[in-house]
């Protein structure tokens with residue numbers, strides 16, 4: 001810091017005083033500028049770090065969806081019959097402890113009706129899968145919670161933004177509960193989980209994923225100046241693609257929960273027809289749309305084609321928008337590629353009688369479709385301005 005000129009200075013004349021005064025205010029002004037630049041650089045660095053953290057959290061949620069899908073498809077989801085958030089983090093550590101867990105599983109309807117052939121070694125196989133699924137859930141909790149505490153203590157997260165992050169964290173807690181609520185529905189006389197609860201669990205995971213990616217992208221905006229221009233039409237189409245994907249995923253969850261992928265294994269026709277017979281065997285008729293496996297698969301396919309149509313319209317709109325930059329166009333093509341892959345994987349899932357890895361890839365790729373729609377919507381929107 002420059003010190004102000006003093007009249008007691010023997011070398012000071014009126015001229016030198018003015019010159020010194022100018023220099024001093026110039027130096028002070030420059031240091032204020034430097035401080036402002038430093039503060040801006042620090043704010044940008046914090047925004048980058050928070051944005052990356054949120055996107056990493058989204059990746060963990062995606063990993064949870066993948067491991068959850070693997071758990072379901074390998075029939076391991078009901079192997080742990082209790083929900084102990086803290087003590088359950090430790091697997092059985094002795095032979096006696098394993099026997100105890102095995103005894104609880106042997107008492108479960110799933111063992112008695114479906115898995116009665118399972119030895120202790122077979123049981124260990126499915127136990128480890130479900131245990132890893134739950135462990136990943138716990139690790140995800142820490143990946144969210146510890147940096148969250150750090151940013152709050154540092155004062156980098158406050159106001160509306162803190163409320164938004166806490167809201168997502170609360171949804172994560174609800175997701176853990178919903179996971180258990182779903183498993184509990186399969187621990188009764190009929191050893192298969194409710195397809196509605198399974199779908200709710202999947203949809204909440206995807207909603208959390210969307211919230212994290214959206215917040216991550218918008219906070220990331222603050223870290224660097226952007227030349228982006230708002231393209232409202234492209235953005236609306238991207239959001240319509242996202243909404244349609246969500247509706248399609250809802251019926252995907254019902255297909256998975258009802259094991260309805262096995263009721264028709266032909267493509268593109270269903271049992272030789274565009275519209276198969278026996279779509280309305282249950283009464284009331286509307287109940288077929290969510291409870292009759294064949295109708296549920298039919299609805300899922302129809303929604304999938306609708307989504308693909310909306311995505312094609314999105315690409316056409318983007319290409320026709322003169323102001324769309326190369327990065328917006330790339331995002332639109334990427335969305336199209338993701339949805340074409342998704343429909344192909346869906347077809348392969350039915351043709352292979354729900355082969356584990358094919359069905360799992362189909363489930364995971366839905367996240368790619370969602371992420372692609374979000375990125376396109378983001379690139380077609382005006383850059384975010386710093387809020388709280």
Ligand code: HEM
Pocket residue numbers: 069073198199202245248249251252253254255256257259260261262267300301303304305307308339342343344345346347349350354359360362363366369
């Ligand atoms: C935009 C297109 C599509 C999306 C977003 C989508 C999404 C999904 C999702 C997320 C699931 C998994 C639900 C869960 O595991 O809880 C699913 C399941 C399924 N989908 Fe799709 N899907 C699409 C297209 C298709 C198509 C075109 C077919 C068939 C021709 C199809 C057949 C299936 C089947 C059979 C299952 C159940 C697989 C299982 O039991 O794990 N999907 N879908």
